[in-house]
Amino acid sequence: MRIFAFFFRAITATAVVLGVASCGWTSDGGARLNELYHKDTGKTDVAADQGISDLADVLDDDVALDTPSSDEGGFDVSPGEVPELGLTGLWAVRVVQLGEISPISDPYPITTPDYFLVRIEPDAHAMDLIFCDEIPVVDSGDAGIEFTTRTTPSLRAALAASPLEVALGGGSMSLPAQKLMWTWGLKGIIQTDPMPTTSGDAKVFDQDDDGHPGVTVEVAGLMTGQRYMVKRAMWDLSAGVLSTDRIWLSGTLSYTLEEEPLGADPVMLAQKTPITPKDGSSYAFRRVGQMTCESLLAHLDDVFSTAP
Amino acid sequence: MTKGTRFLAATLALAATTTTIPAWAEGWADRLSISGAIQSDIRYITDDWRGERPGQGHEFEMNRNDVDLRLRADPFDNVQAVVSARLRFYGFNNAASLPELIGRNKLDSYELQLNEAYVAIRGVLWSKMDIKIGRMTQTWGTADMFNPTDNLSARDFSDPLDYAAKVPNQMIEIDLYPSDWMTLQLVWVPIFKPANLPPSAVMGFAMTYNRRGEITDFPAPPLDKAGQTALMSLKDKLGAGSGNSDNPMAGVNFTTPEVRTVMPKTNFKNSQFGARAKFKAGPVDFSASYYYGRFCFPVAYTAVADVLTQGNVPPPSKFVTDNEELDASKYANVRYVAEIIYPRMQVVGLDLAYSSDNQWVPGFFAEAALIFPERVDFGLEAFLDGNSILRHKNGNVSSTPFIKATAGMDWSYRDWFYINLQYVRGFFDEFNDMYGLHNYLVFATEFKFKQNEVQLRFAGAFNGDDLSAVFYPQLTWIVAPSVELVGGYMHFLGETQSNTPLDYASKSKFGMKANGRNVAFFRAKVTF
Incomplete structure (x- = not known):
């Protein structure tokens, strides 16, 4: 039974460690577009000039198109x-x-x-x-x-x-x-x-x-x-x-x-x-x-x- | 012997003769075993509406020959080495020019697959511990095929009729047997490998054409309502500009969409790890598992539509203007570049299987996976004549944990009837993105006649959410022991195109063209 207990402790510890490490996993497609098309392509230098390096900074999470407060x-x-x-x-x-x-x-x-x-x-x-x-x-x-x-x-x-x-x-x-x-x-x-x-x-x-x-x-x-x-x-x-x-x-x-x-x-x-x-x-x-x-x-x- | 088979034979011979010859040369023949199969498979497309354009079909889809060889060596009592390879000939002529007709490679194209190459050592470090290192696949879970806890080896759907296949990968497996009723398993896969997709997968990003070859719609990205409205406005804008009232999209040239995969770096953080504990308690087998890694099927990540309207100076971009398919006669040219990603996840799994000695009591199995996914936000951007006119982002995969599960039963009556019924929540490729998790009823029945010489199997799956289905009947004749002839048919039911094409979630699971064509097939197989 000792090996059994050890195994479960190991699984639990691994899950906890990796779980903590994985908190906040996010792949942000908006930021990715910014990275790809708004930095060095010359197409949209304006966005870069304005410091919009991370679209997530200027977007709400799920309601990017929401009208702002009046x-x-x-x-x-x-x-x-x-x-x-x-x-x-x-x-x-x-x-x-x-x-x-x-x-x-x-x-x-x-x-x-x-x-x-x-x-x-x-x-x-x-x-x-x-x-x-x-x-x-x-x-x-x-x-x-x-x-x-x-x-x-x-x-x-x-x-x-x-x-x-x-x-x-x-x-x-x-x-x-x-x-x-x-x-x-x-x-x-x-x-x-x-x-x-x-x-x-x-x-x-x-x-x-x-x-x-x-x-x-x-x-x-x-x-x-x-x-x-x-x-x-x-x-x-x-x-x-x-x-x-x-x-x-x-x-x-x-x-x-x-x-x-x-x-x-x-x-x-x-x-x-x-x-x-x-x-x-x-x-x-x-x-x-x-x-x-x-x-x-x-x-x-x-x-x-x-x-x- | 062709060049390919010579190569295969040489590979197997090399694997069998190197490194270990001195130690077990004596009596080696008793320590080697070779098995394999030869299989010929021919398929014919029976529809003409599931292709890229209406009217395409009624032609051979496949004319394939496989030679599978598996060499197993047991040089010592506690050591086993396995090499399994497949030589696959595709049977279609790919020579498109006179020089290509001179060699055999294009005329008779083939590929060599190494499906297994590992060494297993029993009782290493501890008498109740085995270690297995090399190229192999893992299959976890007790359900039949639909195993949400089975994530270490990616699926190989390159052949839509062989949905049990896996993509082999290099890994280290440690098995511990502390008691008769318990097995512990640890697996580490250093490099992530994604699923092998069927050839029809590109149809998931394909344009929709009418019989005149004119584009009627473009692929739907996973957008919320606001994003859909914006994209519809862009489409209307382009259509109005083209001046074709019958089919506004006819004046627009959509070049072939490009889909790029965003692969994780090959560092330790992106390796996969799995741990499983299997237990046996009387007639019940069950296991608990944990997986850290990535989902082997991709989810949509970004999309860019680059539009160049007629008469405008091409912008200095690398999008639409760099495309050879640019058609200056069209009102607008559009290039669609999308990216897909393999989200990270942690999976906590539980599964069990019950089998009874009573022939009237069916076997039961259930499997559930609690998945902690990486959040994926989908980004969309549109450029018009080099200027950004639309930027949009919405969630595609939420970080909220979700459950994929399978529960079912199987039962056989003597040796001439078998039935398997499963409820499946979340198909192989579903990851609770904007398409969501669907609910399925999967079934397989088998009737065997003439002492199993003739087998009639009818399998299929029904989607309870969109009412689409796939049916897969087949008839097998065992001509002689280890020699079988199989004829069958795969048919998809469901709308190929949604009435609301921009609604990502409205796609019919089995109806959409990305599943492939309706095919009739005939296969001959000899195993040895």
């Missing part, structure tokens, strides 16, 4: 009914451009987010981004030194009236990688044209219809006033990656930004302050239900706080 920060950002496939619906968009600017002598980091709304129709080959606002933030590192630039209501209305067209893939199925040109106060200009430097240039027009050349932005800081200017931004968007819950469509971008002051009040504000792009710029589309530019701008943190 109660975030007290503001209803519920997307409503989310289509099972494709991008159809209303989206709030943020394009964040990181760079450096030297308004006096030292370079300061500048973050320039542009906010849009866009409604993607079924089977569309393009979408129109409706401008809501641009709110640049310069980090001078000194609370006493502030540089702010703000759009005027007439500029926002004028830009919203000229939506930015963005191509879609497969009939509203995807956002392919693409290059975009977005201009303020310019017409008939292409990417390779030199930027106009005078208000008399035929490519300059009073887009915000305020009697000043180009567009007018309000500047505050060491000096406060208005700058009349034109602007050309070139965005090179990566392909958009749709999150597993289909709420977020996101990617990276590289960009160039050219601004030419055409005048200012006071005139000292008409100095040229180039922005040098830095790595890390990105864009994020958030699927939303009901939203206007006003409600978006009033709840930016609520809408984009969980952006990829």
